[in-house]
Amino acid sequence: MESATETRLQTAANEAFARFEDRLGEVFDPEPTVRLLDRDDVYAAVKWHSNGAAIDVSVGCLRQIETLWQNALQSKVLINAEGDRIAFVDGEAVTVERLIHLSLTWLLLHELIHLRLGHLDILGIAALAECDIDLSEALEAEAHWSENLDEAELALMQSCLELQADNDATKVMFGVYDETEWTRFRIEAAAIFVVMAVMEKAEAERKNPNRTYPMVATRFFTLFAQLFQYWLYGDAQFAEGDGDRFVRTAREPRGEDFQRYMKFVLALAISDAIHIALWGNAKSFLNDLGAGETLFSDLFDAQYADELATTDLKTTAANEWRMLMPINEKIMRLSGLRGA
Numbered sequence: 054m055e056s057a058t059e060t061r062l063q064t065a066a067n068e069a070f071a072r073f074e075d076r077l078g079e080v081f082d083p084e085p086t087v088r089l090l091d092r093d094d095v096y097a098a099v100k101w102h103s104n105g106a107a108i109d110v111s112v113g114c115l116r117q118i119e120t121l122w123q124n125a126l127q128s129k130v131l132i133n134a135e136g137d138r139i140a141f142v143d144g145e146a147v148t149v150e151r152l153i154h155l156s157l158t159w160l161l162l163h164e165l166i167h168l169r170l171g172h173l174d175i176l177g178i179a180a181l182a183e184c185d186i187d188l189s190e191a192l193e194a195e196a197h198w199s200e201n202l203d204e205a206e207l208a209l210m211q212s213c214l215e216l217q218a219d220n221d222a223t224k225v226m227f228g229v230y231d232e233t234e235w236t237r238f239r240i241e242a243a244a245i246f247v248v249m250a251v252m253e254k255a256e257a258e259r260k261n262p263n264r265t266y267p268m269v270a271t272r273f274f275t276l277f278a279q280l281f282q283y284w285l286y287g288d289a290q291f292a293e294g295d296g297d298r299f300v301r302t303a304r305e306p307r308g309e310d311f312q313r314y315m316k317f318v319l320a321l322a323i324s325d326a327i328h329i330a331l332w333g334n335a336k337s338f339l340n341d342l343g344a345g346e347t348l349f350s351d352l353f354d355a356q357y358a359d360e361l362a363t364t365d366l367k368t369t370a371a372n373e374w375r376m377l378m379p380i381n382e383k384i385m386r387l388s389g390l391r392g393a
Contacts, residue, residue, distance in 0.1 A: 073162065076225045083104070085168065086106070087107070087161065119149075125329045152244055152247075155244035171390075216275055230283045249335075257334075271373040273326055277348065
């Protein structure tokens with residue numbers, strides 16, 4: 054008989070597959086197998102096997118996500134601007150079980166995106182595990198174009214791929230911008246951050262001097278930037294010009310509309326993340342955030358600075374993001390994920 058934990062994982066997998074198909078118009082054929090591993094550590098991996106792809110998640114990973122949500126809610130995380138606990142989203146009660154489900158859904162989407170973007174092939178490996186990897190030997194089979202990367206860029210390749218998977222998984226999770234969905238965006242952002250915090254804590258406990266992931270502060274910075282861009286480009290359209298297509302939007306982060314979005318989504322998302330990070334012991338995030346003003350400042354500079362390379366970014370997260378961005382663009386061009 055299937056255990057309750059297996060049922061929980063499979064239910065999240067079903068939602069991840071459904072969101073992937075609905076929002077990207079793609080299906081995996083055959084669909085990756087999702088397996089629950091009986092191990093106590095935090096472990097999640099995507100891998101190739103004889104019958105296709107598999108996504109493995111450990112019992113320990115599920116337990117850590119569950120524990121973090123239960124603890125964070127004691128701090129009254131997910132409080133609306135009037136101070137009342139959010140009771141319903143789209144008519145559905147926001148229970149601990151629902152929050153765990155959303156976190157697992159995003160984790161599985163993250164692994165699906167690794168497959169979709171060909172990250173295992175790029176790295177020349179048969180399995181890519183979160184928090185439990187050492188690519189020093191696996192890179193013997195690296196992608197043929199990797200000779201175009203220097204040693205320092207190769208060392209940061211996986212951090213770039215993780216941010217790619219984060220970014221696209223979050224896009225699939227959020228779906229299309231809708232002002233009536235603000236509360237859902239905020240809750241799903243918190244669910245995503247729970248996974249990031251669990252992963253950072255697990256990697257820190259392994260005490261591996263060769264960190265292969267971006268800091269959780271950097272991952273939150275990019276998540277926060279996506280929330281910002283959701284408002285900014287909510288009504289965006291493609292425009293033609295000089296033989297290319299570009300995004301045009303009339304929205305600007307000024308005025309009453311943006312102030313409402315900042316109050317009801319962005320500011321509350323930071324508050325949620327602080328509570329989650331405290332309970333999840335995500336030290337890099339807490340050390341970097343300060344009072345939150347520097348995060349907002351860096352976010353605006355990342356979007357609007359005339360010379361991003363020389364802009365005085367205040368947070369370590371924004372500086373790591375800036376360092377990784379050109380390497381990531383280079384990897385995407387070389388791997389065919391971005392046009393030349």
